[in-house]
Amino acid sequence: MKIVVLMKPVPDTWGPRVLSLETGLADRAASETVLDEIGERALEAALRHAESASDVEVVVLTMAPEAAQSTLRKGLAMGAASAVHVADERLAGADLGRTAEVLAAALRRGGFDLVIAGDASTDGVGGVLVPWLAELLDVPAITRLESLEITADAVRGTRATDGGSMVAQAALPAIVSITEALPDPRFPALRGIMNAKKKPVEQLTLDDLEVEADETASPRSIMTAVAERPPRAAGEIITDEGDAGERIAAFLADRRLA
Amino acid sequence: MTHPILTVLPAAPGGGLPAGAAEVLGAASEIGTPVAVVVGPADALAGLAEQAASLGATTVHTATADGDQLGVPAADAAAAAVALVQPDAVLVPATIEGRDVAGRLAARLRAPLAADIVGVSRDDEGVVVRHSVYGGAYDVDSAATFGPLVATVRLGAIDARAEAATPDVHEFAVEASGRRAAVVEGFEPAPQTSSRPDLRSAKKVVSGGRGLGSKEQFALVEQLADALGAAVGASRAAVDAGYAEQSLQVGQTGTSVSPELYLAVGISGAIQHRAGMQTAKTIIAIDKDASAPIFEVADLGVVGDLFTIVPQLISALEARKG
Ligand SMILES: Cc1cc2nc3c(=O)[nH]c(=O)nc-3n(C[C@H](O)[C@H](O)[C@H](O)COP(=O)(O)OP(=O)(O)OC[C@H]3O[C@@H](n4cnc5c(N)ncnc54)[C@H](O)[C@@H]3O)c2cc1C
Ligand SMILES: Nc1ncnc2c1ncn2[C@@H]1O[C@H](COP(=O)(O)O)[C@@H](O)[C@H]1O
Numbered sequence: 001m002k003i004v005v006l007m008k009p010v011p012d013t014w015g016p017r018v019l020s021l022e023t024g025l026a027d028r029a030a031s032e033t034v035l036d037e038i039g040e041r042a043l044e045a046a047l048r049h050a051e052s053a054s055d056v057e058v059v060v061l062t063m064a065p066e067a068a069q070s071t072l073r074k075g076l077a078m079g080a081a082s083a084v085h086v087a088d089e090r091l092a093g094a095d096l097g098r099t100a101e102v103l104a105a106a107l108r109r110g111g112f113d114l115v116i117a118g119d120a121s122t123d124g125v126g127g128v129l130v131p132w133l134a135e136l137l138d139v140p141a142i143t144r145l146e147s148l149e150i151t152a153d154a155v156r157g158t159r160a161t162d163g164g165s166m167v168a169q170a171a172l173p174a175i176v177s178i179t180e181a182l183p184d185p186r187f188p189a190l191r192g193i194m195n196a197k198k199k200p201v202e203q204l205t206l207d208d209l210e211v212e213a214d215e216t217a218s219p220r221s222i223m224t225a226v227a228e229r230p231p232r233a234a235g236e237i238i239t240d241e242g243d244a245g246e247r248i249a250a251f252l253a254d255r256r257l258a
Numbered sequence: 259m260t261h262p263i264l265t266v267l268p269a270a271p272g273g274g275l276p277a278g279a280a281e282v283l284g285a286a287s288e289i290g291t292p293v294a295v296v297v298g299p300a301d302a303l304a305g306l307a308e309q310a311a312s313l314g315a316t317t318v319h320t321a322t323a324d325g326d327q328l329g330v331p332a333a334d335a336a337a338a339a340v341a342l343v344q345p346d347a348v349l350v351p352a353t354i355e356g357r358d359v360a361g362r363l364a365a366r367l368r369a370p371l372a373a374d375i376v377g378v379s380r381d382d383e384g385v386v387v388r389h390s391v392y393g394g395a396y397d398v399d400s401a402a403t404f405g406p407l408v409a410t411v412r413l414g415a416i417d418a419r420a421e422a423a424t425p426d427v428h429e430f431a432v433e434a435s436g437r438r439a440a441v442v443e444g445f446e447p448a449p450q451t452s453s454r455p456d457l458r459s460a461k462k463v464v465s466g467g468r469g470l471g472s473k474e475q476f477a478l479v480e481q482l483a484d485a486l487g488a489a490v491g492a493s494r495a496a497v498d499a500g501y502a503e504q505s506l507q508v509g510q511t512g513t514s515v516s517p518e519l520y521l522a523v524g525i526s527g528a529i530q531h532r533a534g535m536q537t538a539k540t541i542i543a544i545d546k547d548a549s550a551p552i553f554e555v556a557d558l559g560v561v562g563d564l565f566t567i568v569p570q571l572i573s574a575l576e577a578r579k580g
Binding site for chain 2: 098
């Protein structure tokens, strides 16, 4: 069985993230690029299955600028067997549709039994890529799994949805996304880090994939304006002297909030 | 009809119109004529269509969907409705089921998708949508290069409401696309938590963090929320520790809220938490650590022990109510 995990390199959320006011694109020099944590959880889920079953191959797939390749090493160090990296300057500023087309083409090219992604990325927060890929690939999708059970021919689990939880099942090949309710990702062990250096990273460009070369042939989403919000200023800080509860109540009443 | 805007309203898994239905219809009325496609079980359609009209849908197209097939039937109906209505834009509430439909629909139509929008407008060239990016640090506008735009609308982000319309309901038959779908085996509704407002659209939110120390003591946050008529939120650490449901998580990877009042109790204010609440109008924080970063964004910061301050605050609020 081949499990492909979709991992996205994103600006590190532990620091300020900056958008270029000229291009509207992420200013990659302003933050460190790291693998999105939710993708690491997806990889963790895949690796746990690989450890409990035989003949399971786990591959990491990403579409990201060339410079992000070093982040993929972490995925390999965690235990993925190999990585596929689609990097092409023509993909700078790709919208969700373009991203979906490219990832679908890469998935078709490499083949898969199961694709595991995060429910939403920390920089895009779209949460739409998985249903989009399901359509392009014509495979069933289950989004937002909080538990997952993989067998030789199916995937099944509980998904967190609007107003409750749902149990769903799909025949393989299929694509799923997971939430933060799944276990934390493991830290790569030293041996994993050493081994990662020997693992293959296949780098692909648009020329290797069957996607429409002319990006403008299909309608796209474009940014028309970007503005920075002034940062919030701190207000009054008080130390409780036994009456802080009363003072908060007065503050709320003054502002007609209580 | 001038500038039809199609809103896609798949019935919620537990029944009823999806959360955010009033908001997407309100947004649609700001940029054109609101039309709705309502998808759900046959026996519920008439009621749902009437509700959609009361929220402003001038025309409602209804389609029956097989509830056992995940995602595909709603996308089939939405795609058929787009062909029928020829809208300038398609607005879908960014609920979980809504996002699934929107992603599928954009793929089918080969249309661009704007995710998690917080506003809509129109310029000479058509519909423009607004996003709040990187936890509210940036406002970004986007548009389609041509053709209709599909957008998911962040819950609680739109204040506009459309005027109620007289129901004009059209039932239509949808040809199944035959796309492969996952099979739904069961649905368990979340236990109803009293009459508390929904976190995503509440005007006031009281959130608790790891500082509450236990699930039992987290009840203090709930009592304060009830005294204020507020929704309950939580930090990821509180969710991880089992004090609160995951659906109550506020922040980067939880819900983004922009209420009139956000009251943080025992939350340090890590950058990922602030990303989901720093656009609130008024922020009050209670934390015993004077150097907690939550104080950097608080209008009123109170350094002290939450276990003495919160009970006093609740009594003071009750006393004022008289
Ligand atoms: C990719 C990623 C995504 C994340 N997404 C989110 C997210 O969506 N939401 C989120 O919240 N976090 C998120 N986090 C986690 C975030 O980094 C913090 O770990 C988390 O917000 C901490 O929660 P907390 O403030 O409750 O806990 P702590 O940081 O442990 O803070 C607890 C606070 O309670 C105070 N306290 C303790 N006892 C008392 C008392 N008796 N009286 C008063 N104060 C007291 C302490 O002084 C402390 O400041 C994310 C992290 C990553 C890496
Ligand atoms: N450029 C990318 N490369 C690889 N995976 C991606 C990429 N963009 C999104 N994903 C995957 O899709 C999930 C949902 O992303 P999004 O729809 O952008 O919120 C992420 O958690 C990733 O698993």
